[in-house]
Structures are given as structure tokens and as C-alpha cells.
Amino acid sequence: MRRGIKIFAAIVRIYILQLTAILAVWLAMYFPGLDVAMAALYLWLVWVEARQSAAQMGSLVKQAAIAVAWQLPGLLMGFSLLTGLDRLTEFAYYFVFMLELWQTPVLPWLSLLPPWTLNGWPVYYIMIFVLVVVLLGIYLLPAMILGGRRRKHGATI
Amino acid sequence: MAKTTGSETPTRNWRLPRILIFPVICLVLLGSIGLDNRRLWPRIHESVLFTYLDSLQKGQFGTGYGYPAPDHISFAGLEPGDIVLGGWPNCAYGRFSHVGLYVGNDQVMEGYVDLGLTLQDVDHYRNYSDICLLKVKADSQLKHRVAAYAMARQGQMFYPAAFKPGERYWNCSKIIWSAYLQEGIDLDELGDLWIAPEKFMDSRHVEILYEKRN
Numbered sequence: 001m002r003r004g005i006k007i008f009a010a011i012v013r014i015y016i017l018q019l020t021a022i023l024a025v026w027l028a029m030y031f032p033g034l035d036v037a038m039a040a041l042y043l044w045l046v047w048v049e050a051r052q053s054a055a056q057m058g059s060l061v062k063q064a065a066i067a068v069a070w071q072l073p074g075l076l077m078g079f080s081l082l083t084g085l086d087r088l089t090e091f092a093y094y095f096v097f098m099l100e101l102w103q104t105p106v107l108p109w110l111s112l113l114p115p116w117t118l119n120g121w122p123v124y125y126i127m128i129f130v131l132v133v134v135l136l137g138i139y140l141l142p143a144m145i146l147g148g149r150r151r152k153h154g155a156t157i
Numbered sequence: 158m159a160k161t162t163g164s165e166t167p168t169r170n171w172r173l174p175r176i177l178i179f180p181v182i183c184l185v186l187l188g189s190i191g192l193d194n195r196r197l198w199p200r201i202h203e204s205v206l207f208t209y210l211d212s213l214q215k216g217q218f219g220t221g222y223g224y225p226a227p228d229h230i231s232f233a234g235l236e237p238g239d240i241v242l243g244g245w246p247n248c249a250y251g252r253f254s255h256v257g258l259y260v261g262n263d264q265v266m267e268g269y270v271d272l273g274l275t276l277q278d279v280d281h282y283r284n285y286s287d288i289c290l291l292k293v294k295a296d297s298q299l300k301h302r303v304a305a306y307a308m309a310r311q312g313q314m315f316y317p318a319a320f321k322p323g324e325r326y327w328n329c330s331k332i333i334w335s336a337y338l339q340e341g342i343d344l345d346e347l348g349d350l351w352i353a354p355e356k357f358m359d360s361r362h363v364e365i366l367y368e369k370r371n
Contacts, residue, residue, distance in 0.1 A: 020179035026318060027187060031322070032325065050177065056368050124314050125270065
């Protein structure tokens with residue numbers, strides 16, 4: 001039970017971080033340059049949050065569950081867009097908007113890319129999908145490092 | 158006092174402030190943007206933000222939607238630098254959902270999330286339920302420079318809620334507004350934080366060539 005509450009609390013914390021970062025980075029776009037600083041702050045806070053969660057959970061599976069719950073909106077929208085499931089709804093056009101808005105905290109990095117295209121699609125658009133997985137990886141990394149250290153010292157996780 | 162490991166104590170001390178960092182930053186930024194736009198306050202009810210909030214109360218959000226209703230409109234009167242507006246019913250930010258900058262050869266410069274700033278055929282504007290063609294009252298050379306400015310930004314990022322400052326985030330209206338501002342023409346009479354497509358109609362720098370209402 002206590003562990004369940006810990007996982008729930010970690011999910012709530014990372015959602016608060018994500019949602020407030022969306023708003024902060026968007027507002028920071030008004031002051032060009034500040035948005036990039038906010039995006040850096042976001043990544044740092046995600047990393048610190050992931051480290052804390054990894055130390056508390058002590059399990060890669062639980063850390064993965066939190067990471068997936070955190071990026072669930074991105075995963076669902078990305079999957080719907082890639083498979084065409086979005087077109088089964090009346091709001092198909094909004095899926096891509098929502099995915100971009102969900103990824104607002106990392107958009108400043110993508111906005112620094114040259115306007116390259118790949119198979120006719122702008123690289124920034126492709127990266128909106130890719131970054132869902134990258135962010136999952138960033139959140140999982142501390143647990144993987146911690147797990148590796150524990151195995152090295154003969155402990156189990 | 159409970160015994161804790163060296164690594165736990167500082168982490169716990171950090172917990173509350175860390176989660177409050179972005180909320181506090183949001184408040185500071187909101188205040189800063191508000192102060193920077195205090196000239197707008199007396200006319201805030203004309204802002205696109207108010208239009209959007211009003212629409213949200215009616216359950217409308219986003220670009221609106223409708224079924225293509227092709228119109229036999231002619232685009233022959235357009236010259237590079239002119240503006241093409243298209244609207245769906247229930248658009249949350251005004252009568253027109255979308256806008257493109259005519260660049261010649263039956264093409265418009267416009268913006269979409271999945272394509273960025275992109276050149277498209279002007280023909281697709283025939284499908285909108287509301288259409289308006291605007292002629293910008295400026296000399297032809299200036300308008301060609303405006304078209305060139307917009308075309309030079311092909312492939313750059315589209316962000317629907319892009320603020321006016323900066324040149325890394327664009328939406329379909331901002332690229333047109335920004336291109337004309339480079340030439341000393343401000344197409345936004347209000348000085349809003351964003352520019353909605355329909356606001357181009359209110360500008361004293363344009364005249365209506367054609368208009369179709371739903």
C-alpha cells in the first residue's frame with residue numbers, strides 16, 4: 001500500500017512538473033532565448049525527479065511504470081497519429097496539435113534545428129514523436145544506473 | 158532526530174521548492190508579459206485571448222471544422238504579398254481558421270504542425286465555408302520582398318500559440334504579420350500578443366477583393 005502511494009505520488013509530481021513546464025516554456029517563448037533556458041531547466045528537473053524516484057522505488061519495473069504513466073498522453077497521441085487511429089475520431093486534426101503542445105517543454109531545442117526535412121516531413125515534427133521515447137529513456141536512466149551499481153555490489157533490486 | 162543517510166537528507170529538503178519552481182516562474186512571466194503589454198489593457202476585451210475564452214464557454218475550441226464546400230472563386234486578382242483567409246464554422250479564435258500569404262504561381266505560404274511553414278496550392282482555400290481575399294495596399298516591390306521573407310522561412314517550426322516576438326516559432330498569421338512588419342507595415346491595429354487571421358481584415362493597410370460568408 002505504502003509503495004503504491006509512493007508510485008502514485010511520483011506520478012503526480014512528474015505530471016505537475018510536465019504541466020507547469022508546458023505553461024512556463026510557452027510563456028518564456030515571449031522572451032526569445034529564455035525559452036531555451038526553461039527547456040534546460042525542465043530537463044534538469046526531470047533528471048533530478050527521476051533520480052529521486054529511482055532511489056525511492058528501487059526497481060526498474062516501477063520506475064518504468066511511472067515513466068510510461070508520465071508519457072502516456074504522448075504515447076497515445078503518437079501511436080494514434082502513426083497508425084491513423086486518430087482519423088476514427090471527429091477530432092483527428094487536433095491530435096497533432098495536442099502532441100506538439102504536450103512536447104512544448106522540449107520544443108525550444110527543436111526550434112534551434114535548421115529547417116531540415118526527411119521524406120518530406122520537417123525534422124522537428126519527426127522529433128516530436130521521437131522525444132516521447134527519449135524522455136522515457138531519460139526518466140529510466142537513473143534506475144538503470146542504480147540497478148547496475150547494486151548488481152555490481154551483489155545486492156538485488 | 159531520525160538517523161538518515163547522507164544522500165537522503167538534501168533530497169528531502171529540496172522536494173517542495175523543486176515542484177514549485179515552474180509555477181513561480183509562470184507567475185513571474187505572466188506578470189512580466191502583462192506589464193510589457195500594459196498599453197493593451199484598456200482594449201483587452203478585443204484581444205484574441207478574450208475571443209478564445211468566450212468561445213471556450215460556448216464549447217468551441219481550435220480551428221473549427223466543416224465539410225469542404227468548393228467554391229468557384231478566382232484567385233486571378235491576387236499578386237504576391239496579398240492575403241488569403243479561410244474559415245470553418247465554430248472556429249474558436251474568430252471567423253477565419255487559417256490564413257496564407259500569396260506568393261505567386263497559384264501558391265501560398267502557410268503553416269501547419271506537420272509541415273512547418275510550407276508552400277501549398279492556393280486552390281484548397283476554395284473548400285472553406287468562409288473565404289476572403291485581401292489586397293495589401295503597398296507597392297509591388299515591397300510585397301515581393303514580403304513574399305521572399307516568408308519563403309525564406311520554409312520548413313521552420315509551426316506552433317499554434319506562438320507569441321509575436323522571436324523568429325523560431327511561427328503560425329500562419331504570425332509569418333504574414335512579421336513579414337510586413339519587417340517592411341514597416343503593422344497589420345495588427347490592436348497590438349495584441351498574437352494575431353488571429355480575421356484581424357488582418359481590420360487593418361487599414363488592406364482592402365477586400367472578395368468575400369464569401371457561410
